[in-house]
Amino acid sequence: MYSGLSVEQENALRSRLACYPGLTLKNLVCLFDYDLTMAKKKNPKDFDDAPLERGQHGFFADFSRKVGGVIVQTARGEASTEDYLKQSDHVEEFGSLENVFLASNSGHLWRGNIAENVESTFITIPGYEDDAEKLDQVIDGIHSVLDDIKAMTDARPELYPLLKVDKREKCGAVIFQIDGEEESALVKSFFEQTNTLIAQLPKDIAACVTQASKKTPVMLADGRVQTQGYIDFKPQGMDKGYTTRKILTEFYPLDRKDVLIVAGDSNSDYPMMKIANELVKQGKIRGAICIDVGGQIDDKHHVIDFVLDPDGVDKKERQHDAIDRFYGLLSATRDILPYPVRKDPNYQYRISYVPRA
């Protein structure tokens, strides 16, 4: 079901893997973002919904057993991600995902192997190491803002056809769908009211809440335009790069022979790739192969090896197409690696996908 690679793309992948002669699948460790990297968002009624598809689960059921491990590092909450990784109909058909480790809440909540029933460990957020009480207050503040947003929008359901409040253990998000263009009065006022609610928190708490938002206009079948998006609320200092370093050195210590494959779709995933490259420079791991799923990451430090960015498809579909190609690339890796790879003098550093003929 996944787009196979063109001969050119497969050669590029072989060349990249050939940088590590003798590499085996067991020495390959994966560090992947979840939403729009491993999973698509194709549910028009709830665009936060990103379950693994049948074939994706089937692929990982096999792949994750063969590699050293697959670490899923996501901004999502633990429960929702785990639900997607353990959907009962898929588990029944393909078996459960073995060797898959979950780091939710931007990596701050380390769940470890999802097949084992162990309690999650919290990785402290820089700045709150000695002040757990302050962090609790900030998280309570975020949760209370989310409650207020819910109350505000519940009172006018006709204006907010979809609004989902996602209270995560250490952060939170609101996912919305509002009638009108991105710059419409309604969308603007929604954002203004959200800012006001944060400003109403005690000053020292409000100062510790950071927001990141995304909004995109979507044309409905009847021709109306809606703005869909989310606002993430996080305690200041919460960061995927910080947790990547902690995870890979303390919670999932890597071997010097390991090669890490890091994949993500947005700039918030970029710190994972940067840290992976730093670990290579420090001699802690053998290598890092970084993949941009969708071509949206700003590669300031030139660490990305593969940009899955097929042209000629509209922006939304392109993202989903890129995810298929990501699975194509992983399955090709699985097929190539049992055989010894040789060093290739023609190795090219950066390869973009071109549309297949």
Ligand SMILES: [Mg+2]
């Ligand atoms: Mg993502």
